[in-house]
Amino acid sequence: MLHEMKTPFRTMVDVETGTVDRAMFADADIYQLELERIFARAWNFMCHESQIPKAGDFFLSFIGEESVIATRDKKGELQVLLNSCRHRGNAVCRAESGNARSFLCTYHGWTYGLDGQLIGVPGYKDFYHEQLDKSQWGLVKAGKVASYKGFVFATMDPEAPDLEEYLGEVGRMSIDLIAERGDMVIVEGVQKNLIGCNWKLAVDNLFDWYHPQISHASAFMVGMLRGGSKLTPEDHAVLEKARAVGMSRGHRVVFGAYGHAIGGPRGSQEARDARRSMADRIEPIMEDLYRDTPQGRAALGEVGVDTSGHPNIFPNLWVSTGAYQLSLRLPRGPLNTEIWWFSFVPKDASEAKKKEIINSENHVFGAAGLLEQDDGENWDQSTRAMKGVIAQRYPLNFSMGLNKTPVQVIEGVAHVDTNINEHAQLWTYRIWTEWMDADSWATLKANHTKPPAHGDLI
Ligand code: FES
Ligand SMILES: [Fe+2]
Known part of the structure; x- marks a missing residue:
């Protein structure tokens, strides 16, 4: 019944006005079809x-x-x-x-x-x-x-394109953003916990730089997100200035085929140099160092070098570039998601340093993570409300900054540099509808929307 109402699925997402049908976050039949058409088909x-x-x-x-x-x-x-x-x-x-x-x-x-x-x-x-x-x-x-590059993927569908083709420029860049930092080893054990939310809300949030100041206000208050406790007020002023020079349009969204996307802050040479100048007071993190090596530059390309946001490899792999972590958002019914956290440490770091990285990661994400507890509460409440028959009459709003910014394509990578926006989320949902409408890989290959062209308004 619902399928008759909702299909074709492309009617659920209006990219012109930025509206998204709430049923996709709660409907059991839609969820069942996601298992078939997305998870059983994707890498x-x-x-x-x-x-x-x-x-x-x-x-x-x-x-x-x-x-x-x-x-x-x-x-x-x-x-x-x-x-x-x-x-x-x-x-x-x-x-x-x-x-x-x-x-x-x-x-x-x-x-x-x-x-x-x-x-x-x-x-x-x-x-x-x-x-x-x-x-x-x-x-x-x-x-x-x-x-x-050591990251193992599988698809149940032999008709899927090969992994590198599936990942494309943007999926490969997403993994390069963690793989190119140098040799890393995985921390034994994966943190797993269940959140009462639809898996797509957890994906949506990784692109979302609109929420931290509200959702994570308490983390800001206790200084958790300030970083580098040894930094002086002067250091902070230098960092702010460097950020302003490099980032007049400080938010970068990168669009990949088959639904991959990256959203979040744009990095810059100025900001990296400023952080390096205070290496004795702030960790000269590999996050900074590898980007300016010839190998790092070659792997990331011109767009990737200054991309500091969060990638999602469609459907559900978040490469958490702020740390050394990967997160899977595993569907457990339309209303539940099992969150998995894989953590890495640099191979050659001292034991003390490795401990410090693990400790800080445990306090950010995962069951004991301050940020994930804030986020999980919101996703849980959103999902509960999404079930409502009344609520489902009204779409969600993804119109922030829509149709304002021309896309740039550099070295084949489509992206926009602008202010905080919801383009990555809307891109994910748009491509989600195409996966859901396609009855096979052949149809999806033929009908999926390519990343936008240079000059397109997004
Ligand atoms: S041997 Fe596996 S179920 Fe019987
Ligand atoms: Fe958050």
Whole structure:
């Protein structure tokens, strides 16, 4: 019934006026179709290669709501396998990570190799009379598995474009913004917690630089977001000035194909130089250093070098460039999202430094993070209200700064430099409708909106 009302999905987002239909955040049928048309089709982030370095290492991840095993087979090849026995569906792997020689189903004992092949069936001779074709009953394998600079992704759909093509300039830049900082190692364990919100609201928020002064007022009050406690008032004045020189239009939004986007502050040479000049009082963070190396510049390109905002790799991977973290927003029904935080530390940092980074990350995001607690409350309340039959008669407003700024395309990367705006969110929802309207990768490839052209008003 609802589908009849809402389809084609492109009617749910009006890019001219900046309105978005609330049903997409609460409707159960729409959610079910998202699992099919977005999560079962897209490249989903699995883990970092350093989490599964050796043959037999595995890490349990998710594609939508479905558990998958990211592992390395005996040849060292990455494999992503649906964690569901082909006999009665039981999970064949229950540990979140570890090392295994095979996956034994705890129900009746079917056993699968690291490449998913069915290799052992109790009673194969006596009960099955050797008539079960084991080659046909292996674990369901991902359509494609690939790694970009150590970041492992999988898609269940073999028709998906290859990972690098899927990521495009903007998706690759998003990962480069963390991968190019130098060698990093993952911190063991992933922080996981459940927030009562639709997964898209958590994505929407990572682009949102309108909310911090209100939502995070208490964090500002206690000085949490001021950074660099050793900085003097003079230092702050220098930083402010540098920021003003480099950032008359201080907010940059970058638009990628298939829904990838980056939104947030624009960096500048002036601001980086100013921070470097006070290296004894502020951490000479790798965030600054790598951008001006020849390798960093080459990887990030002209647009990326001065992009300091937050990327989202569609659908649900936030590369948290302010720190060394990645966050997955895993759907758990239309009204719940499981938030995962992966943290990294620079490989060569001292133990004390690594501890400090982890400590500060734990206090920002994750279950104990001040900011995430502020944000989660808002997403929870938004989602509750979004369910309302009355509320759903009225769209949400994404009109901030709309149709005012000409797009620039430099080195093939479409972006705008302007004031705080909601362009990245609107772009995400616009492309979301195209994923939802497309019945296959072929249709999506043919019909998706390309990033805007130079001079387009956005
Ligand atoms: S459910 Fe796995 S062996 Fe029966
Ligand atoms: Fe926030």
